[in-house]
Amino acid sequence: MSTAHHAVHHSVHRTTAPRPASTPPSWCADPYADALRAGRGPLFLRRADGWLLPLDVERWCARADETDLGVVEHCEGAVLDIGCGPGRLVAALGARGGRALGIDVSEAAVAHTVGLGGQALHRSVFEPLPGEGRWGTALLMDGNLGIGGDPHALLERVAQLLVPGGLLLAETAPLDIDERVHVHLVHATDDGLRADDGPFPWARLGTPALLRHAERAGWRAAGQWTAGGRSFVALRSRDQRRDHGRDRSTRSSAEPPNSTAVINSQRAANPSPESPVADA
Structure with missing residues (x-):
């Protein structure tokens, strides 16, 4: 990527979260x-204090790697990839015969996904979507827990999209962090780094923070693992039928943060006879 300096903070808790924006303008910017x-950066998210978060454009634009395919293996039923980017996961799911739809606020990302043979819509997760309440799995990869800058609102919205007891697979920051800030998208020019539009709200969550937010929002922890230097959490949305009479203490049985344990192996089929992908 770039040799530009970026600091690492091991425990940050910021609470200046605005209400989620439906379409952050910077993700639609030409850079x-x-x-x-081009399949490469450098691109960064920059906080007001100048801290830079490099965006891994090269990996996003490459084929799904072994770590990505491990995520794909956990998917159940029809899959909604929220913030699909250039579509490597949608393409990988399709190659394995899965039903998947990507959504992204970037027209270029949607076009790239379609070019790979996947299905994608130019849409924000906070806008009306096809198949609401019928998706088996939702994906929030590559930092997309940050969408809207309000993790609680995002988790509530994803729960509306899934079947009862549906699966959310989320990638978390590899730090104990709970950060909600405004950022600019910046790119390199001959004169240095330049910001485009913005700022827009963003969030970063480590695994402990995501589990805290998820519990408050009614999700059940289903597992966590690390692979390829990346961290992942599996969550189940509320299912009133299964949760009735169950002690709440049984809902957070995830392994320790550094565990390589995978999610519960009990796979529930999509109960809907119709695929929400067909509605796209």
């Missing part, structure tokens, strides 16, 4: 589209 077309 982001240009980076996706």
